[in-house]
Amino acid sequence: MNEHNSKDRDVDLMERLKNGDQSAMQVLYARHYQRIYRFILRQIKDEIMAEDIVNEVFLDCWRSAGKFEGRSSVTTWLTAISYNKSISYLRKRREAQMSDGQAEAMVDDADSPQIELMKGDKGDQLRYAISKLSETHAAVIDLAYYHEMSINEIAEVLDVPANTIKTRLFHARKNLHEILCDAGVDRGWP
Amino acid sequence: MAVKMTDPYSKEQYSTDKYSHEDLVSLLPFYLSGKIERQDKDAVIQWLNNDPDASFILEKVEAERMATITANETLQAPVDGLKRLMQDVASTPQEKSFNNSTTNVLSWLKEKILAPLSAAPAELAWGACAIMMVISLSQSALLYQGAGQSQSTEYNLASGEKYTILSTAIVKFADNAQMEKVAEYLDDTGTIIIDGPTASGLFVLGFIERDDLPVLKDRQKQFKENSNLISQFILKANK
Numbered sequence: 001m002n003e004h005n006s007k008d009r010d011v012d013l014m015e016r017l018k019n020g021d022q023s024a025m026q027v028l029y030a031r032h033y034q035r036i037y038r039f040i041l042r043q044i045k046d047e048i049m050a051e052d053i054v055n056e057v058f059l060d061c062w063r064s065a066g067k068f069e070g071r072s073s074v075t076t077w078l079t080a081i082s083y084n085k086s087i088s089y090l091r092k093r094r095e096a097q098m099s100d101g102q103a104e105a106m107v108d109d110a111d112s113p114q115i116e117l118m119k120g121d122k123g124d125q126l127r128y129a130i131s132k133l134s135e136t137h138a139a140v141i142d143l144a145y146y147h148e149m150s151i152n153e154i155a156e157v158l159d160v161p162a163n164t165i166k167t168r169l170f171h172a173r174k175n176l177h178e179i180l181c182d183a184g185v186d187r188g189w190p
Numbered sequence: 191m192a193v194k195m196t197d198p199y200s201k202e203q204y205s206t207d208k209y210s211h212e213d214l215v216s217l218l219p220f221y222l223s224g225k226i227e228r229q230d231k232d233a234v235i236q237w238l239n240n241d242p243d244a245s246f247i248l249e250k251v252e253a254e255r256m257a258t259i260t261a262n263e264t265l266q267a268p269v270d271g272l273k274r275l276m277q278d279v280a281s282t283p284q285e286k287s288f289n290n291s292t293t294n295v296l297s298w299l300k301e302k303i304l305a306p307l308s309a310a311p312a313e314l315a316w317g318a319c320a321i322m323m324v325i326s327l328s329q330s331a332l333l334y335q336g337a338g339q340s341q342s343t344e345y346n347l348a349s350g351e352k353y354t355i356l357s358t359a360i361v362k363f364a365d366n367a368q369m370e371k372v373a374e375y376l377d378d379t380g381t382i383i384i385d386g387p388t389a390s391g392l393f394v395l396g397f398i399e400r401d402d403l404p405v406l407k408d409r410q411k412q413f414k415e416n417s418n419l420i421s422q423f424i425l426k427a428n429k
Contacts (some may be wrong), residue, residue: 004375020284022276022279022280025275025276025279026272026276027274029271029275030272032269033271033272034266037261037265037267037268037271038265038267041260042265051267051268051271054271055266055274055275055278055406057270059275059278059279059282062279062284063282063283063284063285064284064285065284066284066285067285072385087369094220096422115327120197122253123253123256123257123260126254126257126262126263127257128357129260130254130258130261131261141254141258142258143313144219144220144223145255145258145259146258146259146261146262147222148223148224148225149225150220150225150226151220151225153224153225160265166213166216166428167212167216167379169216169219169279170212170215170216172256173215176254183238184240187250188246188250190215190247
């Protein structure tokens with residue numbers, strides 16, 4: 001199915017959802033849940049919570065299907081809901097950690113970056129470095145590289161101007177370079 | 191596009207009048223995915239053709255892309271999520287869309303008023319169209335009271351949506367009121383057309399129950415004072 005047909009199919013499903021068709025929800029879920037789960041899990045890095053948030057995203061989609069006006073694609077819409085919920089969860093988690101005094105006690109018990117990076121090939125090194133990016137940078141990297149969204153689509157998901165996306169992506173890649181350099185892997189910049 | 195091409199062995203980076211070196215580097219992921227504007231794509235291609243360093247950067251971006259794809263593909267979502275979701279869906283009511291009601295009113299007005307006119311006026315002369323609308327209304331009611339609801343304030347729209355009417359008012363829209371503005375205003379104030387127009391262009395409006403709006407009295411006042419859209423406003427007793 002090409003991309004255009006896929007978008008049409010999503011719009012049809014949203015129309016059915018607006019009319020309360022629960023079977024449309026099943027199809028929409030089957031089409032998007034894997035991608036949405038991955039996006040959320042890569043943001044929050046907690047499998048149990050990622051499952052909960054995926055459920056919330058689709059439940060929101062069901063609840064407010066009538067508000068979907070088709071200005072953006074269903075994929076962009078769902079991803080934007082996912083991003084907002086992930087950021088909201090991370091914010092609450094940080095606040096809870098701060099109030100519990102956990103922030104200072106948090107220690108990274110994994111191997112040091114350098115040891116970890118030296119263990120693998122170039123792909124492993126890059127994956128490790130990507131996993132060390134901030135949520136903001138990780139989001140833009142995932143949306144551009146894996147979800148293959150355009151600049152405007154990413155801008156819509158993250159709710160920032162399109163020019164910010166280019167700058168953010170540039171700095172995300174620069175951070176990636178610095179993480180690798182810190183671990184003794186210099187692949188040159190940019 | 192003027193290209194600021196420099197000695198490839200110098201430290202100065204390739205750029206053009208429209209694209210900085212940073213811009214071009216940032217466009218590479220989109221160039222690889224094909225999700226790129228034509229103009230941006232042309233600039234990237236020109237860069238790749240003119241700057242020997244560009245293909246090395248592209249190679250690095252491609253490696254990052256592959257690493258990101260692999261990192262994502264190794265994550266598998268649990269398979270029992272759908273069952274849980276469907277249980278939640280079954281017990282979760284859907285929200286009414288008031289944006290849709292605007293669209294509905296708007297398309298109804300367009301269908302009933304503008305469609306029969308060969309040249310649609312930019313501004314709607316409500317009085318002039320009134321007789322035509324009466325004929326249309328007799329054939330197709332926008333809103334009707336449901337069976338057994340004669341004493342009730344709950345109305346069903348033809349689309350199946352239910353509304354509780356808090357109070358009604360008789361209004362006449364200003365002659366120069368634009369149809370889009372009227373439909374938008376009705377939605378913003380939580381108001382729907384119940385009946386009308388009469389031969390003199392009067393409509394019966396209902397103020398519906400909606401949690402996100404100010405109290406009824408304030409809404410009625412706001413409506414009465416909107417002289418841009420409303421030329422006459424007669425409030426009927428609140429329920």
